[in-house]
Amino acid sequence: AQSVTQLGSHVSVSEGALVLLRCNYSSSVPPYLFWYVQYPNQGLQLLLKYTSAATLVKGINGFEAEFKKSETSFHLTKPSAHMSDAAEYFCAVMRISAGNKLTFGGGTRVLVKP
């Protein structure tokens, strides 16, 4: 079985400050890892994904994430928060051998203060 844990259901950052969202996973086999963003009453938009290539992955809107196998982590960062980054962020894991299903973490809501 695989699972995803996102530390912190809410994160508050000042505009221009670093955004750090934590994600840890458990999986019996090397997984694919994803970060999605969800704006209110909307579906999910893919920010970035790790699929066993480079461990540092760059995504859209200035976000990046680093896969650390030894720590079973895939934390999401952005050097400088923008007001438009206020949203819900979900980390997800996919095990290719298990029907390619996504398992989502609990989500982290980001609030950006002016």
Add this chain to the structure above:
Amino acid sequence: GAVVSQHPSWVICKSGTSVKIECRSLDFQATTMFWYRQFPKQSLMLMATSNEGSKATYEQGVEKDKFLINHASLTLSTLTVTSAHPEDSSFYICSARAASGRVDEQFFGPGTRLTVL
């Protein structure tokens, strides 16, 4: 490209009625579509996986007779909530995987908010 739509975007219905939600891939053919539900302030939970032309595979704990899924074409899947009750009120989101796409790519629809009175 890779746009997925859902209809309706929101629906309010009376308890006991059935509601159908459509999920369409607008510019690609989707061999596989996934249905999720999301309760307020919670994460997405996979309900079922549907493959075009075959029966859907439901996750443990999801009643297949209550949540009817049909994937009759490569661009359309429908979720019918039968005899809806207030506890079925939720945000339902579909995603689609392209027939010619990577296995790790899913494109999400905008969601349908269902409120059962």
